[in-house]
Amino acid sequence: MVLAVFAVRALSPAFVDDQLSGFELPDRVQDTLTLAISVIIESVPFVFLGILLSAVVQVWLPHGVLARHLPRNPILRRASISLLGMFFPVCECGNVPLARGFMVGGFTVSESVTFLLAAPILNPITIITTHQAFGWDGHILVARLVGGFVIANVVGWLFSKHPDPQSLLTTRFAAACAVGSTTGHDHAHARESRFSQTTEIFIRETSVIMPALFIGSAVAALTQVFVPRSVLLALGSNPVWSVLAMMALAFIVAVCSNVDAFFVLSFGSTFLPGGIVAFLVFGALIDVKMLALMRTTFTSRTLVQITVVVGLMSAALGLLVNYVA
Amino acid sequence: MLPDRKLSGALRYWAERWQGVLLSLVVVVATLWLAFSGQLGLYIHPRYFVFTIAMAVIGLVLVGAGFARRRGFEVERTGRVATTLTGVGVALLVIMGVAMVIIPPTTLTSATATQREVNSGGLGTDDDAEQAAALIGTGDFEQLSVREWVSLLAQSSDPAFYADKTAQVIGFVTPDAKDPENVFYVARFVVTCCAVDAQPIGVPVYLPGWQAEYEIDDWVQVTGRFDPSVSAAATDPLAITPVEILPVDQPNDPYVY
Numbered sequence: 001m002v003l004a005v006f007a008v009r010a011l012s013p014a015f016v017d018d019q020l021s022g023f024e025l026p027d028r029v030q031d032t033l034t035l036a037i038s039v040i041i042e043s044v045p046f047v048f049l050g051i052l053l054s055a056v057v058q059v060w061l062p063h064g065v066l067a068r069h070l071p072r073n074p075i076l077r078r079a080s081i082s083l084l085g086m087f088f089p090v091c092e093c094g095n096v097p098l099a100r101g102f103m104v105g106g107f108t109v110s111e112s113v114t115f116l117l118a119a120p121i122l123n124p125i126t127i128i129t130t131h132q133a134f135g136w137d138g139h140i141l142v143a144r145l146v147g148g149f150v151i152a153n154v155v156g157w158l159f160s161k162h163p164d165p166q167s168l169l170t171t172r173f174a175a176a177c178a179v180g181s182t183t184g185h186d187h188a189h190a191r192e193s194r195f196s197q198t199t200e201i202f203i204r205e206t207s208v209i210m211p212a213l214f215i216g217s218a219v220a221a222l223t224q225v226f227v228p229r230s231v232l233l234a235l236g237s238n239p240v241w242s243v244l245a246m247m248a249l250a251f252i253v254a255v256c257s258n259v260d261a262f263f264v265l266s267f268g269s270t271f272l273p274g275g276i277v278a279f280l281v282f283g284a285l286i287d288v289k290m291l292a293l294m295r296t297t298f299t300s301r302t303l304v305q306i307t308v309v310v311g312l313m314s315a316a317l318g319l320l321v322n323y324v325a
Numbered sequence: 326m327l328p329d330r331k332l333s334g335a336l337r338y339w340a341e342r343w344q345g346v347l348l349s350l351v352v353v354v355a356t357l358w359l360a361f362s363g364q365l366g367l368y369i370h371p372r373y374f375v376f377t378i379a380m381a382v383i384g385l386v387l388v389g390a391g392f393a394r395r396r397g398f399e400v401e402r403t404g405r406v407a408t409t410l411t412g413v414g415v416a417l418l419v420i421m422g423v424a425m426v427i428i429p430p431t432t433l434t435s436a437t438a439t440q441r442e443v444n445s446g447g448l449g450t451d452d453d454a455e456q457a458a459a460l461i462g463t464g465d466f467e468q469l470s471v472r473e474w475v476s477l478l479a480q481s482s483d484p485a486f487y488a489d490k491t492a493q494v495i496g497f498v499t500p501d502a503k504d505p506e507n508v509f510y511v512a513r514f515v516v517t518c519c520a521v522d523a524q525p526i527g528v529p530v531y532l533p534g535w536q537a538e539y540e541i542d543d544w545v546q547v548t549g550r551f552d553p554s555v556s557a558a559a560t561d562p563l564a565i566t567p568v569e570i571l572p573v574d575q576p577n578d579p580y581v582y
Contacts, residue, residue: 030431035433035437037368037425038368038369038519041352042368042518045373045381048349048380199394202346203346203391204341205345206348207345211340211418214422215414218417220521224437225440229441229442230442230445233442255521
């Protein structure tokens, strides 16, 4: 089987070379493909890294070791979890498999949500790139970091009040968690080597995450090709509309949080700082691709709730920056 | 345990056991081949090359391990609706996966440039302006690229400033949104992360009836000076009056970073 795969690999380049001359698709179809492929090629390394780190948490670290060493007080506990991204800088797409690994490894749903929402912003790469792009101008960096921290913890707190947290998860994933927490991986796979278990995790996680990433990228690409950008750009200088327009842009562009600062920098002259902050906070947590990825783990209802709360808080933050700062 | 012999069981087994591994394989193959043939830059910014290639190699090892794994693989049974959805999903993914391997890689086209509005973003940082100013200081104006001229034009549209400066720029042809008959842009895409965030920038060229000679998306080198635009309808107040327009090949790195 592996040999067959290598044959595919060896043959496919030749096939493409043959097609280079005279093979043409309509521009929009071609661009949709180019955009979707670029999102996939950009994100997949982070997904692999996230899966590997998730395997480290599940297989290589003693069961529940992370969960044991965190503070007991729920609020402090979630606050420290929201800083875990400093040690796992895997970008937002890689955070999904990692957060799934945390849940299988004993984190509660609200704790994982806190991690999922905080880590894209509170991680060294995002902080460095945001600083490179904006320095200390217009409180953008501070607003982004504080905003991300507060939003993640508020959403985590809200979900911690849920009477039945397991119902927030898809049935399949809840079942997987139940297996993980009752038997513990060390007993379930006692005879298997760690590498073999890592392979199993790779197979299971990619079978869930990769389709979601492909679909999410296709949707992102289609929206980009068919929704005119001018609609959004016309709104840039109004304090309220600039915030909403930038959030909409963040939602459809789906750029990874560790580089979105460079992207949005180019809109700095068109949009008010509040719009930029709303883009940097909302876009890092929620976008079309992320929703597809998170749907692997959470129910649609949960995602709507998360999106609404994050959206409202990001908008409030953006307006605050526009009117007060 | 062997998978259920019925369609739904087989489909679910396929989706859970092979889908992720095969999609990973497609991406790994595409990535490594693009890197090997020097075309990775069509999709992502060079700063990610090392990381992306390294992770693709690691991914290849994991994919190999995934294929080699002989242990039994259990899947749950699902109802008819879930099976249909899985079937549709698998079909869609097969199409995307195949497309990713066999469609020849290309740059984005004018369709996207028009959709995103030329010069609506992608520039305007202090760095660009400083770089352009430094190059202006050398007096060798033909060294200035599309990017530098665009950032100069964003700062000043005073015709006197441009009177003694000849521009020579390379880019693809895309029509002006407001006066497509008489004005086209020599355009490039600025990429900050990957092609998804590409922002079109361009220098306007005034040439009535340009469509007769050049096609949209043709790569050209335009030489000429900036004059107040003759076209009253055009988007920009200045435009190059071309002295010479040469068709050129698409550069190896068509995007600017």
